[in-house]
Amino acid sequence: MISVVLIGYGNVAAHLLRAFSKSDAVTVKQVFNRTKISTKTFENVDFTNAIHDLVEADCYIICVSDDAIPLVADQLRFKNRLVVHTSGAVSMEKLSAKNRKGVFYPLQSFSKDKPVDFKTIPICIEAVADADIQLLHRLGKSISEEVYEIASDSREKLHVAAVFVNNFVNYLYSLGKEILEAHNLPFALLKPLINETAHKLTFLEPYEAQTGPAKRNDQKTIQKHLELLNNPEHKEIYKLLTQAIQNQHRNT
Template sequence: MQIVIIGSGNVAYHLAKAFKKSGVEVSQIFGRNATELSKISEELHIPFSTETLAEADLYIISVSDSSIAEVSALIKKENCLVAHTSGSVSREALAGNYRKSVFYPLQTFSKSKKLDYHKIPFFIDAENEEDAEILKNLASKISKNVMLADNKKRKYIHLTAVFACNFVNHLFARAKEISDSQNIPFEYFLPLIDETTQKIHELEPKLAQTGPAVRGDNRILELHEQLITDEEKLKIYKTLNESIKKMYS
């Protein structure tokens, strides 16, 4: 099966790398950013182009959600299989006369960060069972965790991911602002962060909760509020503590 990946960002890079490591041949990577494409091509020895889209049986589109429709219209081949990698966009967003599908990897991707691809869940959506099986078999060469998920289920998967990843990382960034303001090395908090994330491998998150809000220690909550001089941080602090209190009341 001839595979072309469209895109030059983090997801496109890691998909190409995962396929390469698993022995799946990628015929071409295609996109507009010649600089990034050439870097991927040089590292993974995959041909690239910014002008001519190669013939393929499967095109995987890894671009921003807002660009999926525009980019997918570039594919003129009929009856090929086309998949995008978004968690929140339906397969109907693909604009062309071909078989439409979704090939969604649930992970946060950075080009500089190595990943264990076998642990990354893949969620598949397709117009028919045959195409779903093609994509499931392909994902299974990369990952041990592959399942079907229609558009509604993927939206909830992506929403959960935003809470579990994006929001949590934002709190890390806000926490670092506080530690930096007091010249406390943020590295000192990494063992705490590691233990917190590791603990939910063994306990339900609700059972793993600690801190002054779950204990109902209002004295400490008030002390912390007095220390926070930034309105945005204070709002976050109060909102999250109220949410914790409600969960355990």
């Protein structure tokens, strides 16, 4: 049984607590948070808002904002225990040297109140000592089938790529919605297309799946679309992404 203490209780920690509590291989002994949280969420888990009251555990998982990770790691009063963070963007080296460092990064976008199925979520782990890597591997496997050992410099690249396929893609969804609603059309019209675009990747490489006026260099449609877009920012995004698709498919 791996014992865990969660430090910080935002979206990631709440989802991890829910996932760990379903596993027989893990026990979450305690949750720390600066402000008190509704206790009914916890049941058998101790809560503390005093950082010097943390109980002993196999692994301390820091789930706070990126900037706060080094500060929180420095505040821990114990030494030589395994302390990991859950961030895609922060190097393992930002953790305090007085403890054994590691990373436990679940590569998913967590929203409050929306349950996720952890089984398919890639867990990216990193640690210095072999024994710690093995422990994080078992911890990952307790909630997911996909555990990858990924070093900090690779994780950073992964995080950039995640920004493109998650944050930027979501922004394009909102932009599509904006265009529709400006013309009194329901966003529901686009949802099957959105799902299919994502789902296609099961069968096709994105390069293969590319369609549309940019790919086929249909200048008439491209010009018409640019005339239809009133918002200069939308126009600029349309131009830049059209150009990028054309550059990518120029020689095909």
